[in-house]
Amino acid sequence: MFAVYAQEPNRDKPLDSLVVGERPEPEVPDGWVKVSVKAASLNMHDIWTLRGVGIKEDQFPMILGCDGAGVLDDGTEVVLHSVVNAAGWQGDDTLDPRRTLLTEKHQGTFADFVVVPSRNVLPKPAGLSFSEAATMGTAWLTAYRMLFVKSGLRPGQTLLVQGSSGGVSTALIQLGRASGFRVWATGRSEEKRALAEELGAHQTFEPGARLPERVDAVFETVGKATWSHSVKSLKPGGIIVVSGATSGGDPGAELQRVFFLQLRVTGSTMGTRDELADLLSYVALTGIRPQIGAELPLAEAAEGFRNMLDGATAGKIVFTR
CATH class of the missing domain: 3.40.50.720 (NAD(P)-binding Rossmann-like Domain)
Incomplete structure (x- = not known):
């Protein structure tokens, strides 16, 4: 499948490790779901991943992208929650000492497909576009x-x-x-x-x-x-x-x-699944919409990464499929 990924960690020249190409399509473990990604937004966390921060070297190559929006196999439109908790964890998602984000242990959203635990997908509000919804999770x-x-x-x-x-x-x-x-x-x-x-x-x-x-x-x-x-x-x-x-x-x-x-x-770090659900309800009720500074095809992801690294942002950078 088509994907944008980090080939290896590169602390000093992170963009040198950025690859736009093909990766194996993911398998779907029990209790997880496959999402056909329609849009995913770029975060500073993706730059840190390229630098090798917060990820072990043996985790590379790693598909980048820690949030997004897409469609399940049954056609349900969903928004992704990026915090993946340890099995059986109870309580605040962000306080789980074994929590991880997409791109730290599990492959990310800058690809045709991503797999996540079933609890990590929430219904996309009908009034939000896929690009708008892709900014919500991080x-x-x-x-x-x-x-x-x-x-x-x-x-x-x-x-x-x-x-x-x-x-x-x-x-x-x-x-x-x-x-x-x-x-x-x-x-x-x-x-x-x-x-x-x-x-x-x-x-x-x-x-x-x-x-x-x-x-x-x-x-x-x-x-x-x-x-x-x-x-x-x-x-x-x-x-x-x-x-x-x-x-x-x-x-x-x-x-x-x-x-x-x-x-x-x-x-303050990220947020919980319940807080994401409340946020999605809030934007649906108020009608406010995220500021998207640039919307690029995933194939042109390198341009978005360069803009973020240079500080040339005017809101979220979103990649679309």
Whole structure:
């Protein structure tokens, strides 16, 4: 079958390991289902896989893609949940110490077909296209959990999104605006700040800019480059919700400010199957739709990877079949 995969880990030149070609069609174990993939979206996690982060070397070659949407053998249209739990696990999907994501142990979605546990498929809302649905399982689910499960914010409060054009950031802006929060965002260029405002941000700022006032929560996916600004932007008692560190994971501690102002820092990783079901219901009820910055045939996946690696994004990058 046609697939886009990582041939081997390459920490310094990840795109050198990217292959567009043929892979064996997957077998379907008991309790799993085969999905004919119609669309799948690119995530930073796919870049990490190419670099060999979070995956053992003997797992290569590995088909990339940790979320998507498609059709079951019986014609049911589905959205994929990317977190694969250990057999018998009970509780929060994301706290399972043996959990894995597609592309870490199991082959991913950038292919004609993918196989996943039967619990990892959910009905696709009729109002969502396959491309829109393909963004839900990673970026939008991450944003949903950060905002509604982890932050503790109430409508009317103010949040700051660090970065304004990536998949999680654009989802946070759209979800926040639709839910009655005052949404501020930072962006490295006028184009990125304009995109954030188009998506619903009430105000946008250059990275590191002094804000008109301190905020109730900051949503972090950038890391080292924005950490000090995030801490300094919070009201006393405020919270930083962290789900990534694309600029590196060694931020300045700012510990004195953290304890003196009783700031809170919490981590957030992906989301549960139930949260994905709630997210799909939410977008169906509100009519909000994800920002898709580029939609490319899977055969042209290399272009999408280059754009992500260069930071040339304006929302989600989606590959279609």
